[in-house]
Amino acid sequence: MDIIYLNDLRIETIIGIYDWEREVKQVVTLDLEMAGDVARAAKQDAIEDTINYKEVAKRLLEYVGASQFQLVETLAERVAAIILDEFGVPWVRVRVNKGGAVRFAGDVGVIIERGQRV
Numbered sequence: 001m002d003i004i005y006l007n008d009l010r011i012e013t014i015i016g017i018y019d020w021e022r023e024v025k026q027v028v029t030l031d032l033e034m035a036g037d038v039a040r041a042a043k044q045d046a047i048e049d050t051i052n053y054k055e056v057a058k059r060l061l062e063y064v065g066a067s068q069f070q071l072v073e074t075l076a077e078r079v080a081a082i083i084l085d086e087f088g089v090p091w092v093r094v095r096v097n098k099g100g101a102v103r104f105a106g107d108v109g110v111i112i113e114r115g116q117r118v
Helices: 039-044 053-066 072-087
Strands: 002-015 026-036 091-097 109-115
Touching: 002 053, 002 072, 026 053, 026 072, 026 109, 053 072, 072 091, 072 109
Parallel strands: none
Antiparallel strands: 002 026, 026 091, 091 109
16 A cells, blocks of 8 residues: 655634634644555556645645534544545545644644545
8 A cells, every 4th residue: 555645734714612713713734644556657657647635635725724613523534535535545544633722732633544445
């Protein structure tokens, strides 16, 4: 299994359970690992044969930026579903970081894995 990754994708969105969080956008950071077979793309040197991480980033910037979830868990699930369903990825690991959510902690969030490792 090969991994294509996209780290430190920062997106402003409405996220949180408190009243003040429903009124201001906060930055969440996404780190993604996506399973794929890069051998064909490497052999053909063609973007059509691999996961186009620019398109993944563009889609997530649009989706997450417009979302208004209460929980980072829900956001992570929806991001994983988009990657699996829309980009034909068999397995994904999604890390959502909501920095500043807990006083005295550098970051806090959730990591999920969905799909089947190839």
